[in-house]
Amino acid sequence: MATNSEQIEITDSILSRIGNTPLVRIRNIVNSDISPMVRLYAKAEWFNPGGSVKDRPALNIVLEGERSGKLTKEKTIIDATSGNTGIAFAMIGAVLGYRVKLAVPANASHERKRILHAFGADVIYTDPLEGTDGAQHVARRLAEGQPNDYFYADQYNNPANWQAHYRTTAAEIFDQTRGSITHFVAGLGTTGTFVGTSRRLKELNPSIQCISLQPDSPIHGLEGLKHLPSAMVPGIYDSNLADDSLEISTEDAYAMARRLAKEEGLFVGISAAAAMDACLKLAQSIDEGVIVTIFSDNGRKYVSESLWDEAHRFA
Numbered sequence: 001m002a003t004n005s006e007q008i009e010i011t012d013s014i015l016s017r018i019g020n021t022p023l024v025r026i027r028n029i030v031n032s033d034i035s036p037m038v039r040l041y042a043k044a045e046w047f048n049p050g051g052s053v054k055d056r057p058a059l060n061i062v063l064e065g066e067r068s069g070k071l072t073k074e075k076t077i078i079d080a081t082s083g084n085t086g087i088a089f090a091m092i093g094a095v096l097g098y099r100v101k102l103a104v105p106a107n108a109s110h111e112r113k114r115i116l117h118a119f120g121a122d123v124i125y126t127d128p129l130e131g132t133d134g135a136q137h138v139a140r141r142l143a144e145g146q147p148n149d150y151f152y153a154d155q156y157n158n159p160a161n162w163q164a165h166y167r168t169t170a171a172e173i174f175d176q177t178r179g180s181i182t183h184f185v186a187g188l189g190t191t192g193t194f195v196g197t198s199r200r201l202k203e204l205n206p207s208i209q210c211i212s213l214q215p216d217s218p219i220h221g222l223e224g225l226k227h228l229p230s231a232m233v234p235g236i237y238d239s240n241l242a243d244d245s246l247e248i249s250t251e252d253a254y255a256m257a258r259r260l261a262k263e264e265g266l267f268v269g270i271s272a273a274a275a276m277d278a279c280l281k282l283a284q285s286i287d288e289g290v291i292v293t294i295f296s297d298n299g300r301k302y303v304s305e306s307l308w309d310e311a312h313r314f315a
Contacts, residue, residue, distance in 0.1 A: 037288035052297035058088035060164035079153035080135035083112035090119035157235035165196030182289035216247035
């Protein structure tokens with residue numbers, strides 16, 4: 001449990017707005033191939049103050065670090081990130097008075113880099129060809145070399161990551177659907193969202209089907225997602241939770257991002273578009289049900305990406 005001082009710091013700050021994000025019905029892109037008895041919903045996670053689903057685990061990791069005594073004001077929070085978790089740590093650090101250092105692949109979008117610096121994070125740009133795996137090596141090496149100076153958040157292996165979704169995301173989805181959810185779909189990055197939410201949903205109703213998704217190739221443009229067969233598998237990942245797994249191409253995700261903007265009025269991030277593409281594929285294979293997915297963030301941190309160049313060219 002948080003101490004009284006921690007509770008005051010959180011309830012009186014922007015951090016109190018983390019969680020309780022809206023559940024949005026998806027209607028216009030649902031075509032005649034899908035049964036009218038199938039409904040699709042998405043959690044709009046950009047309503048979190050840091051702009052993404054990663055606010056949830058980042059706050060829980062920091063609070064658990066404080067409770068354990070591993071994180072003190074004398075230490076710098078350090079971690080590897082492709083962007084969103086780093087933004088969350090930087091925002092939380094600004095509120096709670098922590099220095100934050102982040103290892104980030106150099107090909108992260110221009111917008112994410114600017115946001116990280118705006119929050120005051122110290123950023124180390126790592127080899128883009130090594131992705132977040134390379135960034136993890138850099139962050140771990142620094143943390144292990146100077147253990148008295150750093151609190152290694154280690155989002156890929158820290159159980160506080162999935163526990164945040166177990167305690168909050170799953171409960172919100174179950175309540176918002178009044179327990180009618182039949183299928184949960186989420187992408188695999190750190191895997192915390194899928195693991196924590198699926199684990200709790202299956203406790204609430206064992207018949208809920210949990211479907212994971214990942215890129216269909218080691219070389220892809222799906223920011224925030226991992227192709228697990230060719231990447232470092234996060235220590236928090238539990239493969240036993242997935243009832244099925246879908247692979248999504250970068251091209252299909254980009255096309256879906258453009259469709260969601262033009263047909264649903266939802267300007268979403270690339271991983272969110274991949275999740276929606278997976279949901280449509282799933283919806284075509286069932287006769288009835290309530291499918292819920294996670295829209296991890298919106299598209300504002302990706303406006304410089306090539307997919308929007310194409311949208312302008314073909315408009």
